[in-house]
């Protein structure tokens with residue numbers, strides 16, 4: 001099974017209308033690399049404008065509510081993202097799990113809501129530093145996978161992003177061997193939980209301080225199908241080299 005490379009930018013709480021020029025430059029450069037799927041997840045406020053600025057581009061949300069509508073002040077539902085032109089949504093990012101107290105059960109409900117709305121999903125998992133240092137990273141992450149994975153799903157529309165919390169925004173990255181071990185363990189867990197056919201289709205992304213200098217090495221690790229990129233996705237100058245690295249593999 002050959003899985004297409006997938007490079008996704010997570011703009012987090014960054015980006016005003018002026019940043020659409022970066023998005024245009026990123027998607028224009030990505031066209032030269034047809035072996036790589038490229039997506040950007042800007043703040044909710046920019047989704048409609050980005051879709052309008054770059055028609056057909058894979059634009060996504062960074063979170064969604066588990067309900068399709070209702071009295072949830074400040075939240076955005078998956079059908080609203082789809083209606084705004086989004087193709088995908090990130091769920092379970094550690095900044096949501098930690099900062100907003102989201103549990104595996106919450107993340108699973110969000111993933112199911114997103115899939116039901118026709119979106120693709122990037123489901124994030126990853127261990128805190130203390131867990132990595134105690135040697136318990138793999139069981140910790142596999143428990144997150146087991147608890148957050150939807151019951152039934154189209155494997156082509158569900159990617160898992162392994163993002164060690166201590167590597168996010170810090171400039172620290174795990175060794176390539178540790179990334180390969182974790183991704184291999186996640187793939188084996190998906191095999192067990194979703195079946196071998198689904199597990200062979202699902203893409204596993206690495207996230208945490210990916211940049212143009214380390215992307216080729218990290219994306220070349222075993223069972224890594226792409227990257228979820230934060231800081232280095234905000235400008236074409238930093239993000240395009242990551243897309244190029246993915247294309248070179």
Ligand code: PGA
Nearest residue numbers: 168169208209229230231
């Ligand atoms: P970073 O963020 O690339 O800035 O480390 C990654 C993420 O949080 O998805």
